[in-house]
Amino acid sequence: MICIKIFIAIIMAVVFANLCSAQNIEFDNPVAEQRADPWVYKTEEGQYYLIATVPEYDRIVIRKAKTVKDLKDAKEKALWHKHDTGVMASHIWAPELHKIGEKWYIYFAAGESEDIWKIRIYVLSNPAKDPMEGEWTEEGRIMTRHDSFSLDATSFEHNGKRYLIWAQRIGDGTGLVLSEMKDPLTLTGPEVVITNPEFSWERMKYNVNEGPAVIKQNGKIFVSYSASATNHNYCIGLLWIDEDDDLLDLSNWHKSPGPVFYSNADVNRYGPGHNSFTTAEDGKTILMIYHARNYKEITGHELADPNRTTRARVVHWTKSGFPDFMQNKGD
Secondary structure, eight states, X not given: OXXXXXXXXXXXXXXXXXXXXXXXXXXXXXXXXXXEEEEEEEOTTOOEEEEEEOTTOSEEEEEEESSTGGGGGOOEEEEEEOOSSSTTOEEEEEEEEEEETTEEEEEEEEEOSSOTTOXXXXXXXXXXXXXXXXXXXXXXXOOXXXXXXXXXXXEEEETTEEEEEEEEXXXXXXXXXXXXXXXXXXXXSOOEEEEOOOSGGGXXXXXXXXXXXXXXXXXEEEEEEEESXXXXXXXXXEEEEETTSOTTOGGGXXXXXXXXXXXXXXXXXXXXXXXXXXXXXXXXXXXXXXXXXXXXXXSSOGGGOOOOEEEEEEOEEOTTSOEEOOTTOOO
16 A cells, blocks of 8 residues: 555656646747748757748748757758749748658748749758758659649658648638658648638638648647738637548548637737647657737738747647647747
């Protein structure tokens, strides 16, 4: 009986310590000024890389640090610049860095010089050990079944299979599409639309579902995504599926009827969205990296406003095992 009590006491102490550790993680936000659509990749060695959209929409930049906090002062490097003409010549948006096999890959969106809104998904690759070194090769475009406005590709692995989720114009707006991949450059299909902008909060000014990010936790796969125009109406929604279900069966997916993270004037957070997930240095605490502005009113078009900043915060969890983004808590 004494041994059981001691064992329980040890377990409770560990749980309490982990909870306290997560609660004590704080950041000097913003992590990066004028950086939108942030993606943070953490290596097995614990190195953090931040890659994001620049307000000039003309290049892909990256920085690295030993901690998320240190990304704030890390030196930034431009890896690639847009073409002068033709494809990949405008609207360089939402780059994501992935290590797949022995190579680094960057998925990003780009328009054309003759049609800046002909935005499609393109890929760069690099075999170097450090993605800030070596040569980046243009691998061309990810070919989707429908040739339409597409962007914000993210890739993940599950049960030995690799998948891609991206945003694509379907009907009167952009929805999220999921497909299995044969390799980092090739979709195998089928291409399943797992969400469309159906609720009013997803259809403010523009009908948008975009910016997917994947997190696995508590027996489920969660996909956060962003909705509406990139002004103060921008917000984050949530999809989920049981990890043992068929990901390509639409009936297995669930969707929150309301946004899970959105503007909050009380904490000067406007238009939060296009997030990614990583873990803190402890390897356990889930962090959300996202962008937002600290003001509501925007002069001119929201895409011309440069002041979306990269922020970081701890993701908490409900008793039912769902992510709690702490809507009423500031940064």
